[in-house]
Amino acid sequence: MQIDLQTIDIKPLRQTFDHLARRFGDKPASRYQEGTYDIQQTSIFHYRPTWEPDREIFDERRTAIRMKDWYDFKDPRQFYYGTYTITRAKQQESADSAFAFALDAGLADELPAAVKKLVMEVLLPMRHMEWGANMNNTFISAYGYGTAIEAACMYAAMDRLGIAQQLTRIGMAIDGEVALDAAKELWLSAPAWQGLRRYVEDSFVVHDWFELFIAQNLVLDSLLYPFLYLHVEKRASREGSALPGLVTKFMKDWEAETGRWVDAVVKTAVAESAHNKALIASWVKTYSASADAALEALAQPIFGADTAAVVDSIRSDFQVRLQKVGL
Amino acid sequence: MDMKVDKKLSLKDRYRHQTRGLGWETTYQPMDKVFPYDKYEGIKIHDWDQWEDPFRLTMDAYWKYQAEKERKLYAVLDAFNQSHGHLNVTDARYINAIKIFFSAFPMLEYTAHRGFSMAGRQFRGVGTRVACQLQSLDEIRHAQTQIHTASNYNKYYNGMHAFTHQLERMWYMSVPKSFFDDAITGGPFEWMVAIGFSFEYVLTNLVFVPFMSGAAYNGDLGTMTFGFSAQSDEARHMTLGLECIKFMLEQDPDNLPIVQAWIDKWTWRGTRVLALVAAMMDYMLPKRVMSWKEAWEIYFEQNGGALFKDLERYGIKVPDCVAQATVEKEHISHQLWAAMYQWNFGTAFHTWIPSPEELDWLSAKYPNSFDKYYRPRWELWAQMEKEGKRHLNTGLAQLCQVCQYPMIFTEPDDPGKLCHREVDYKQEKYHFCSDHCQHIFEREPEKYVQAWLPMPQFYQGNCGGGGVEEFFKWVHLVPGQDNMDFEGSQDQQNFARWKGMATSNQ
Numbered sequence A: 001m002q003i004d005l006q007t008i009d010i011k012p013l014r015q016t017f018d019h020l021a022r023r024f025g026d027k028p029a030s031r032y033q034e035g036t037y038d039i040q041q042t043s044i045f046h047y048r049p050t051w052e053p054d055r056e057i058f059d060e061r062r063t064a065i066r067m068k069d070w071y072d073f074k075d076p077r078q079f080y081y082g083t084y085t086i087t088r089a090k091q092q093e094s095a096d097s098a099f100a101f102a103l104d105a106g107l108a109d110e111l112p113a114a115v116k117k118l119v120m121e122v123l124l125p126m127r128h129m130e131w132g133a134n135m136n137n138t139f140i141s142a143y144g145y146g147t148a149i150e151a152a153c154m155y156a157a158m159d160r161l162g163i164a165q166q167l168t169r170i171g172m173a174i175d176g177e178v179a180l181d182a183a184k185e186l187w188l189s190a191p192a193w194q195g196l197r198r199y200v201e202d203s204f205v206v207h208d209w210f211e212l213f214i215a216q217n218l219v220l221d222s223l224l225y226p227f228l229y230l231h232v233e234k235r236a237s238r239e240g241s242a243l244p245g246l247v248t249k250f251m252k253d254w255e256a257e258t259g260r261w262v263d264a265v266v267k268t269a270v271a272e273s274a275h276n277k278a279l280i281a282s283w284v285k286t287y288s289a290s291a292d293a294a295l296e297a298l299a300q301p302i303f304g305a306d307t308a309a310v311v312d313s314i315r316s317d318f319q320v321r322l323q324k325v326g327l
Numbered sequence B: 001m002d003m004k005v006d007k008k009l010s011l012k013d014r015y016r017h018q019t020r021g022l023g024w025e026t027t028y029q030p031m032d033k034v035f036p037y038d039k040y041e042g043i044k045i046h047d048w049d050q051w052e053d054p055f056r057l058t059m060d061a062y063w064k065y066q067a068e069k070e071r072k073l074y075a076v077l078d079a080f081n082q083s084h085g086h087l088n089v090t091d092a093r094y095i096n097a098i099k100i101f102f103s104a105f106p107m108l109e110y111t112a113h114r115g116f117s118m119a120g121r122q123f124r125g126v127g128t129r130v131a132c133q134l135q136s137l138d139e140i141r142h143a144q145t146q147i148h149t150a151s152n153y154n155k156y157y158n159g160m161h162a163f164t165h166q167l168e169r170m171w172y173m174s175v176p177k178s179f180f181d182d183a184i185t186g187g188p189f190e191w192m193v194a195i196g197f198s199f200e201y202v203l204t205n206l207v208f209v210p211f212m213s214g215a216a217y218n219g220d221l222g223t224m225t226f227g228f229s230a231q232s233d234e235a236r237h238m239t240l241g242l243e244c245i246k247f248m249l250e251q252d253p254d255n256l257p258i259v260q261a262w263i264d265k266w267t268w269r270g271t272r273v274l275a276l277v278a279a280m281m282d283y284m285l286p287k288r289v290m291s292w293k294e295a296w297e298i299y300f301e302q303n304g305g306a307l308f309k310d311l312e313r314y315g316i317k318v319p320d321c322v323a324q325a326t327v328e329k330e331h332i333s334h335q336l337w338a339a340m341y342q343w344n345f346g347t348a349f350h351t352w353i354p355s356p357e358e359l360d361w362l363s364a365k366y367p368n369s370f371d372k373y374y375r376p377r378w379e380l381w382a383q384m385e386k387e388g389k390r391h392l393n394t395g396l397a398q399l400c401q402v403c404q405y406p407m408i409f410t411e412p413d414d415p416g417k418l419c420h421r422e423v424d425y426k427q428e429k430y431h432f433c434s435d436h437c438q439h440i441f442e443r444e445p446e447k448y449v450q451a452w453l454p455m456p457q458f459y460q461g462n463c464g465g466g467g468v469e470e471f472f473k474w475v476h477l478v479p480g481q482d483n484m485d486f487e488g489s490q491d492q493q494n495f496a497r498w499k500g501m502a503t504s505n506q
Helices: A018-024 A031-036 A081-104 A113-123 A126-143 A147-189 A191-203 A209-238 A243-247 A249-272 A274-324 B003-008 B011-018 B059-082 B094-122 B126-156 B163-169 B171-184 B188-202 B204-217 B221-251 B255-284 B292-314 B321-328 B332-342 B356-365 B370-386 B435-443 B454-459 B468-475 B490-503
Strands: B414-418 B421-425 B428-432
Touching (some): A018 A031, A018 B163, A031 B126, A081 A147, A081 B059, A113 A209, A113 A243, A126 A147, A126 A209, A126 B126, A147 A243, A147 A249, A147 B011, A147 B126, A191 A209, A209 A243, A209 A249, A243 A249, A249 A274, B059 B126, B094 B188, B171 B188, B188 B255, B204 B221, B221 B292, B255 B292, B255 B321, B255 B435, B356 B370, B428 B435
16 A cells, blocks of 8 residues: 655646766656766867877777767766765675674784785785776776766776776785785786786877776676686685685676676677777787786696686686677 | 784775875886876975875765765655655745756756766876765766756756757857866866865855855755755865865965965856856845855855964965955845846846845845845836836946956945956957956966957857847747746746645635
């Protein structure tokens, strides 16, 4: 049975703002729509940037990708700040309890040597890669075009900082500052890590923000996330510890959700035109080559003879993903 | 190998590991290529590690804290909307104040968001970048929560329906828009002085108190709740702006003249923008919080004075423009509201002549200026209205090349005389409202000659064609609904009718 509470009935003059009525008709708009569409200025700018005098403040020419409507990059999660923070707060809460459970159960104290090695030498140095992902997504938020894509990238940027901080907490819980210093040393000097570090540093000087989106959010993440949170974790649990699985809950939840958004963005850009598709395919090809090599170098010391099988399985999953987005 | 090691770390060290510990000196690409924009302004930084984190907020805490604030804010907004809280405001005239606020601020907060994303990518120091990124995220929050608050008002009142379109085109919007365009086209350090310091630190109370306390005083629960919810974010932003100034000044003595010139410029730019707020405070709030002059005295002269005192040890001087701004506190609100009244055929809000009781309030608050310069004019215009000869100014004024206000402000030493300065630059004549805007131009003429000034553009036919009707179409202003006098407006009639429905059984 429905209870029919009443408020006074006043007929509104209009249901929404003009720019949303033009897009969706005069009906109440969602908070995602209100907070996203057409918020970025597009046409009349008073001054050109002193830091890039041949461009406008917001300028479509900062990528080679072309879109008739940049707001086609709709976020399937429909994140605006409120839904974004509320979602992350919930995820963090459940990740925190898994983390606390692992520590309370003494899993950090009883960590088998082989697992500790995996955490210290594979998981922890990744905090620097995550920081690189933060920089790249911040770049897209700064120089990307249209609120739909850039705001979602800002959320992603802060997610990557959050993940880097989560990895840092894992290191501190297991071995304090020593663990972090050792991991940084690996990142900076260990041969196995140099392919990845070079990839990340090269991405810092990419000027085309959509190319950067492909290099970071599509190619690199599609390879590294399954590597870390599927294959390495499986290895750790085979070595008898549930700790890595428990303390990385946030990353797995996050990747499952954020991957959907990344795929939606790429799919939209690819479907827009043959021009976009060719461009994106060429970027995927270029970046896959160096990302593959970086991945193999990291996998080799852990998986030894199984390396090829692990890397192939990650690659073939990536191929399936590419097909789904039209590449 | 156990938690004891972890517990030895101080909070500060833990935070350091979770922020600047993440960064490294790049070697496959030179740092100057990775961070190409943090040197060209001439600011010298020798040691980014000296940066003191103004607040220590990791993402887990940020999400939890902010999510809680968002839940509360939207719960109040939903209830406010559902119960037609807009009918509880003191008077429908009040809604014109929030029309100005919501037409300008969300888009400006958005520009601030993008500017902080740029700063959050471009500074070499990791701690600085993290702080800027958090502010970028906060700024998009403010843009969105403002739009969400405005959304319900837009359904019932005119003038807000085309805010995204009008920010770029409406003549008076070019005042705050050019301020933010100016800031974001500067380098990252100037951005921090413009927005982080001048706007967020020196002037923020002069924006927040009028609008948010104004909302609280006038029964606008929605806007008030948004304002209070943003307040703790603003506190973080203020500490970031101040830290950045101190950091620059501590790093190298050569930074002082650059920073001083930016503080001078942005204090004046900001003060000019606030004239819009001054008019709103003295004329648009049915229930007044305090006069603009009082707000200026408390928040600029006292609080700002203490701040500049604090910065004295670095060699920073109070900007010269403060002397003029202090004289103008007696005048600008009256001059601006009079301008809006005369040109209200071209505004997306309504204006009115203050009631006799309001004129008395203004006389009492402005004993040095109101009766002498402004009251007689309002009484004359009121008389003319009564006689059916409503005064409109159909001539369009010259605009200041820098702040983009019409030339409506008077000489600092003669409130009876309009202030007007001119400069010849490359065979063109440029006009200014004040010495300070002229000086800003003279420091960077190549920047300000680019300004898109609405009036010249109008005369060149770039605002929809030749006439006012074409301008209305081009700017998406609905004549007879969005503009002109409050008296007799659709807003006034609807509010009275709805209020009647809500409070009686007729």
